[in-house]
Amino acid sequence: MITVRTIATHHANVQCLEGGSGADLVFLHDAGGVTPAHPFLLRLSERFCVHAPLLPGFGGSDDAPSVRDMLDVTLHCFDVIEALGLSRPLLVGHSLGGMIASEMAAVAPNDVERLCLIAPAGLWLDEHPIPDVFSMLPAQFPPLLFHDPEAGAAMMTAGVRMDDPAFLIPFLVTNARQLGMAGKFLFPIPERGLHERLYRIKARTMLLWGQSDRLIPLAYAEAFRAGIAGAELVVLPEAGHMVTLEQPEAVAAAIARFGAAPG
Amino acid sequence: MRFTWFNLMPWRWMPDDFRETNRSVWVDIDQRLFDPVRGHALYNEYMDMLEFAATLGFDGIGVNEHHQNGYGLMPSPNLIAAALARRTSKAALVVLGNSIALYNPPIRVAEEFAMLDVISGGRLVAGFPVGTSMDTNYCYGTIPALTREKYAEAHELIMRAWREEKPFAFNGRHTKLRYVNLWPKPLQKPHPPVHIPGGGSVETYDFCIDHTYSYSYLSFTGYLRAKTLMQGYWDRVAARNAADDSPYRAGFAQTVCVADTDAEAERLYGPHVSYFYNRCLHIYPGFADAPGYRTVKTIQSGALAQYGRPVFANLSWKDLTEGGHIIAGSPETVRQRLEDLIRTLRVGNLFLLLQVGDMPKDKCMHSTKLFAERVMPKLRNMWPDYADDDRFWCHPLAHPVAPAPIIREPEPAA
Numbered sequence: 001m002i003t004v005r006t007i008a009t010h011h012a013n014v015q016c017l018e019g020g021s022g023a024d025l026v027f028l029h030d031a032g033g034v035t036p037a038h039p040f041l042l043r044l045s046e047r048f049c050v051h052a053p054l055l056p057g058f059g060g061s062d063d064a065p066s067v068r069d070m071l072d073v074t075l076h077c078f079d080v081i082e083a084l085g086l087s088r089p090l091l092v093g094h095s096l097g098g099m100i101a102s103e104m105a106a107v108a109p110n111d112v113e114r115l116c117l118i119a120p121a122g123l124w125l126d127e128h129p130i131p132d133v134f135s136m137l138p139a140q141f142p143p144l145l146f147h148d149p150e151a152g153a154a155m156m157t158a159g160v161r162m163d164d165p166a167f168l169i170p171f172l173v174t175n176a177r178q179l180g181m182a183g184k185f186l187f188p189i190p191e192r193g194l195h196e197r198l199y200r201i202k203a204r205t206m207l208l209w210g211q212s213d214r215l216i217p218l219a220y221a222e223a224f225r226a227g228i229a230g231a232e233l234v235v236l237p238e239a240g241h242m243v244t245l246e247q248p249e250a251v252a253a254a255i256a257r258f259g260a261a262p263g
Numbered sequence: 264m265r266f267t268w269f270n271l272m273p274w275r276w277m278p279d280d281f282r283e284t285n286r287s288v289w290v291d292i293d294q295r296l297f298d299p300v301r302g303h304a305l306y307n308e309y310m311d312m313l314e315f316a317a318t319l320g321f322d323g324i325g326v327n328e329h330h331q332n333g334y335g336l337m338p339s340p341n342l343i344a345a346a347l348a349r350r351t352s353k354a355a356l357v358v359l360g361n362s363i364a365l366y367n368p369p370i371r372v373a374e375e376f377a378m379l380d381v382i383s384g385g386r387l388v389a390g391f392p393v394g395t396s397m398d399t400n401y402c403y404g405t406i407p408a409l410t411r412e413k414y415a416e417a418h419e420l421i422m423r424a425w426r427e428e429k430p431f432a433f434n435g436r437h438t439k440l441r442y443v444n445l446w447p448k449p450l451q452k453p454h455p456p457v458h459i460p461g462g463g464s465v466e467t468y469d470f471c472i473d474h475t476y477s478y479s480y481l482s483f484t485g486y487l488r489a490k491t492l493m494q495g496y497w498d499r500v501a502a503r504n505a506a507d508d509s510p511y512r513a514g515f516a517q518t519v520c521v522a523d524t525d526a527e528a529e530r531l532y533g534p535h536v537s538y539f540y541n542r543c544l545h546i547y548p549g550f551a552d553a554p555g556y557r558t559v560k561t562i563q564s565g566a567l568a569q570y571g572r573p574v575f576a577n578l579s580w581k582d583l584t585e586g587g588h589i590i591a592g593s594p595e596t597v598r599q600r601l602e603d604l605i606r607t608l609r610v611g612n613l614f615l616l617l618q619v620g621d622m623p624k625d626k627c628m629h630s631t632k633l634f635a636e637r638v639m640p641k642l643r644n645m646w647p648d649y650a651d652d653d654r655f656w657c658h659p660l661a662h663p664v665a666p667a668p669i670i671r672e673p674e675p676a677a
Contacts (some may be wrong), residue, residue: 068409083294134400134554135290137549176555176557178554180559181408181555182554183406183554187400187553188400
């Protein structure tokens with residue numbers, strides 16, 4: 001059972017999805033946002049006390065024009081942790097959320113002890129250009145984001161046809177708002193200098209990737225592993241970039257193992 | 264009325280199967296379609312046409328800025344305007360305009376526009392568009408959600424640079440300059456007239472009204488579809504208690520083709536109009552509107568439009584003329600429809616697209632000449648009550664210098 005509460009921060013009132021019990025875990029979502037019914041949150045909440053704040057401009061969180069760049073959003077996420085009253089929670093981030101989590105761990109290395117990055121954005125390899133999600137039409141997303149595009153499309157639309165206005169209009173409006181915010185950190189190239197700061201990360205780090213990630217391919221996992229001292233990499237089969245949707249149980253179980261490991 | 268002969272400078276050699284073989288005319292168009300030798304001729308031909316229009320009594324000749332675009336060869340309209348300044352003497356140079364959020368630092372626009380104004384003897388009409396999402400976001404990489412903020416800051420910097428007479432420090436969020444000290448300054452004081460191309464947002468209406476800038480709607484869908492948008496502007500002019508509702512507060516761009524008869528117009532220009540609407544406007548919908556470029560409110564009102572089927576696909580001459588996308592026919596037909604346009608939209612500035620698609624020079628000159636001689640004079644005095652309103656137009660020097668003949672060194676004595 002995931003509940004929603006609103007917390008006040010300097011930049012905006014934001015929503016936080018919460019549930020479960022145990023060690024505190026903060027989950028930073030990807031550029032598509034996250035909802036209380038997300039299977040990954042449910043699985044995580046069976047093992048942790050999960051806090052999943054929605055970035056400004058996402059879901060029920062207010063917009064925040066004053067959050068303009070990577071430093072703004074990084075500090076905002078620390079503000080959220082502060083407002084939640086948490087101390088050094090296990091920090092998990094997926095895609096955009098992984099980029100922000102990496103930045104947090106690099107900016108304040110003594111404040112992030114355990115870090116789980118699920119197919120994080122934030123690096124750029126010329127040999128492996130990340131596709132431009134900002135110019136894509138809805139129907140182009142499933143083959144890019146999912147190991148199984150057909151099943152992925154069904155997950156995106158809740159079974160409605162992709163060209164059905166009942167899906168398309170709210171999708172486009174939501175996307176414009178959310179990707180508008182995400183664009184501050186990801187447009188036009190999803191890279192804001194993180195590679196120059198990765199060396200600062202002290203957190204024990206797990207990288208987690210879907211084997212058939214076609215958005216941020218496995219080459220990036222190697223680049224993160226090379227940049228973060230001691231990082232371990234877990235690759236899950238039959239999963240694409242949306243590994244949290246395609247393999248929610250396996251991802252949650254891997255994080256639980258990582259969270260429970262000594263040291 | 265003020266008439267500007269406006270040129271987009273389309274590339275004329277996009278193949279018949281362009282729609283099938285290219286995703287988009289804009290942003291990621293196939294570079295191999297550009298041939299610089301043909302381009303050499305084409306630029307010169309288009310400038311010839313602009314200069315020809317100036318000799319026929321058009322009030323202005325107009326250019327604009329697009330990037331990586333098959334229907335626009337002007338990433339830098341200022342270069343074209345500079346060339347035109349030397350071979351024209353009376354026509355306003357209407358640069359509509361510079362996408363000021365894209366210049367880094369934007370003081371560059373204040374400088375180049377000042378140069379154009381000084382070189383031309385005060386003939387500059389300065390346009391400041393936000394820029395399309397294709398140009399601004401996809402080609403030039405501006406973060407969509409920050410585009411308008413950058414635009415507003417660039418505007419503030421440029422206007423201060425034009426007005427202020429001593430060096431000042433500018434501490435913007437996107438531009439920081441310790442010594443803003445414009446050199447040269449524009450000839451027109453306090454600054455050249457400003458036109459703002461807009462697409463229907465209330466913020467842009469208010470921006471124009473508050474600064475006494477002319478609001479220009481540059482659309483390719485014609486005046487019948489523009490009524491709602493322009494009425495929105497005039498409602499706002501009234502609601503904001505503007506000092507007046509002079510039609511020169513507004514401008515509109517319209518594709519126009521003139522021939523001796525309506526049938527002749529279709530025969531002469533039909534293929535070129537089809538080229539424009541079916542090839543030049545073949546834009547990949549994913550480039551139309553980067554997330555964050557427009558407000559959520561704007562998107563809610565028309566979310567599906569951009570993702571629907573291409574608006575212009577397979578429109579016939581009849582569809583395009585009856586739908587008002589284009590105004591075409593005999594001089595009398597064109598006069599009637601333009602009169603309707605001018606009255607219903609209440610516009611004092613008309614930007615005429617008389618070169619259309621792959622229309623060659625001879626046809627373009629024919630249409631332009633018929634317009635200048637048999638249409639323009641009859642529409643000239645549509646707004647007699649506002650004949651003295653010169654706030655939105657340039658104020659050239661009374662006695663500008665003309666370029667001197669090229670001085671040739673005498674042959675050395677034998």
